[in-house]
Amino acid sequence: MRLHHDEGLMGRVREHFDWTLFITVAALAVVGVINLYSATSVARGGHAEDYIQQIYWLVGGGIIATVIAAIDYRHYERLGYVLYASGVISLLLVFILGREIRGSSRWIYIGSYSFQPSEFMKLFLVIALAKYLHDDPKSEGRTLRDLVAPAIIAAIPTALVLLQPDLGTALILVLVFVSICALTRVQTKSLLWLGAVGVIVATAFWSYGLRGYQNERITAWLNPNENILGYNWDPHQARIAVGNGGWLGQGFMRGSQNQFLFLHEQHSDFPFPVFAEEWGFVGSVALVTLYALLVLWCLRVAASAKDRFGAVLAVGVGSVVFWHAVFNLGMATGLLPIVGVTLPLFSYGGSSVMTVLVGVGFVMNVSMRRFYASPVRASQLF
């Protein structure tokens, strides 16, 4: 590989570095660690040190993201399907090497480290779809036939993840695919067909594909005041915690719902109620605004991208963040049933943190290279 485009790297970094993206993500990460400290300060089972581990992962993820941002994203475009294939293989490895935890195998263990391939798969799917759309630059409306290939690209990892089973991640994969498709122009007729098929598949899945606990979660969501000592405990107590925050919150480390152990899974599924209880409506608005800013910024980066690969990459990463945030906040506030979806940079977990940071690295990459085609600055750059 020729490295001459690395000339003037520092200068380009200074000029083209996306400070908004960086500051938004950094703010989320810092607040996330602080919140994790409070959330796990009362947890039993050795979670109390999780925030330190989370810092390690953030630092590690930051370094990897920096490296990823530094290499022109078109290199990834070339490797697109290779990366995708490695992701699918690692998903298959889960079934061979994985160990079952609470009825599903999601982890691969390498030495004393473990990771969730399904997390990284989200990014690999985005890359693969980006490459596909990049290689297939249609300008007229797409027909159903045009969508078959990207649908297969999305369906393979989704099916594997469903088999683990990990409904939350599968849902995210589908929604990321849909979000990226929404970027393209599809014929109205095809769109109607797609809609019809989607409804049928969703209905069938709703009726026959859900497991016992998933049905229970949906029942719980539809009847929020029933069985609050049983399956509705978590959403009920989470809602109380959020409400208990009031306007200004109870103060850091002073949320009684968290301090007195009424919240469960506060390091994974429910970090937001901890935050909302401690910082109130004002803090919650600030946090939601940060997520909204991150998502909208990804769209902005996509809009300014100079090619399809970059645009789809930014939109894909943005949709990963968006759907995670919306689902997690939605379930924490009772708007949506419980699906095990993490809150980006708030939930504890190496794979999740790495995925988000690497994704942001991609967006940063696209953002920094948005000026390539500019005739004015091209001479300065190269």
Next chain:
Amino acid sequence: MTNFLVPRSDVGEFRRRYRWMALAASIAFLIILGRLFQLQALDGAAYSTIAHENIIRRMVLSTTRGVIRDANGKVLASSRPSYDVEIVPGRVMPSARPVHYRNGQPIVRDPDSWPRLAEILRLNPEERRTFDARIRAACVSDDDKSPCWHTPILVREDVPRDTVAELKQHHDELAGVDVVGVPVRFYPYKSLGAHMLGYVAEVDPEALAKVRPHGYEDLSREEQQRNNPLGYEAGDTVGATGIERAWESYLRGQRGWEKRVVDARGRYRTGPAAEDLVDPPARLDPIPGRDLRLSIDADLEQAIDKAMRPHAAGAVVVVDVRTGRLLALYSKPDFDPNDLSGGAGHARVREAFSRLYADPLRPMLDKTMSGAFQPGSTMKPFSALAALEDHVVDPDHTEKCEGYVVFGRRIFRCSHVHGSVRLREAIARSCNVYFFHLAEAVGMDRIARVAQSFGLGEKTGLGINPESPGRIPTRSWYALRYRGQFRVGFTLNMAIGEGDVTVTPLQLAMAYAAIANGGTLYQPQVVRSVETSDGAVVQEFPPRTRRQVPVPAEDLRRVTDALFDVVNDPNGTAYPARDPSLDVAGKTGTAQTGYVAKKEEEPKLSSFLSQNHAWFSSFAPAHSPEVAVTVLVEHGGSGPEVAVPVAMQIVHEYERLQAVRLGRPMSAKVPTVKAKGPGGKP
């Protein structure tokens, strides 16, 4: 250079989409913000209340049940702490819980404390296995809501104090072991006066369901108070019989509460940070139960127990004739209320009950008021009063007793051949023949009316145990029962307290008290006053008169003279067994029980049950009566031989106790009045 990598692709297709996507994302986030506004800004206060209720638990502060004391302040019933050992399954045996993994490694669990506890409590291998199985069953799952954490298992009840000390000493090694102090009712005199005092028991679910109907928990505090004024909860002790039950509302006291901070697993949190979270009022002090001061004299009860020792079954009532206050209520055989009140564990209670209910002598029956017996000749004074009323029979009229008398085709027998007797001798010597003639002249209904006016055949209203009304039959009663075939024999039997006449010892004692005090029928009372736990009198119960019996003083005098003769005339039935140092008047009775032996009964029991009831109903001192003493020895045989000595001992002890307490000399009998009755005083 740009061409080295890949050709730039046209992004025109995407251009118009970004705005829509941004709009959709913004709407999604705005919906979330709206929801947050609803939860936090609009409903924040309500959720704060719920969150507060989550961590505040009203911890019940138990109250202590009132103490029952006798007339002289001796404690008859109080409470003592009993120490129960309970375990939290998941904490005493973490190894029973499912293994959890973290990053693939099993999470290390605390060591079991259970073997150490089993060692300290000296559980036998079988008990250990049983509890092992229960712990494992509880910890099949260890979710936060599993019985593994929330359902303590009771291992031992009422452990000795040195075991408690040992458990405290090894507290650090005994994770999950709780020693729970439970107040247990304690009766220091054990079985003495057991029927009268009663016992306490765990409130039964049916009674509880009445005061705590379905949905009780959701009622307001005022409604709860109205439904359940005494605040019963499952597992509470409640008076089951006797004074414990009748005076429950006084003895019980009122629970208090204290707000405590708890976490989701029900563990109490302490420290200033936690205490700041408690909103005022933080505490309602419990009100201890009221103490009762009885009119009962424990020393006298003990003397009665001693006097009744030779006899298997019976009842004694001692009542102050001047007030109607009961000095002793004694029923035999008895039971130890300590066994029934749960202090020694549920198994002990069950065992005691099964033993008591299997006993043919009916130890659970309060024979002073719940059992009705033929009074035998103790009925005669009332028949005599009926005869004297309106001068139906001239007291100086004589009847000749030849030992039997024939009415119609039946022969009615007397105990002896008494020869010519007047009313006075007839009572003193208990001549049935005289009373047969008397009955024939007086008629059933007149005798019944007089007997009833003295409270026989009706409940006294003491109300500490279910009272039997007894029965004073009348012609109309027989008409209903025998469909018009009234026979004069019914009247004859009734006059001597046989046949269908039954009374309770309590009724008889109250009636004799009325004879002794000039005709005032008192309401029997057993509680003298209600006191606070520091001894201040809250409520006193003055004597209550049921009625003034409409009987001429002259008639009463004749009868009391005759009753004096029963004991003091050499021909009197009680004379041989009298205590010459005592001034007693009374009437013996030997009542046939009408018992017909059943084949399935063992011969020993059968021969016992075929014996007559021995009665002696009396008052003393005869010349200025203070107490009436009624003694019933069930299946004891002859009244004069069996019941009189018991009564004499009781009166003797009464006099001795009075002498000690009041510092007065033993009231020596006035020797010269031997032939004169008490009514013969100037």
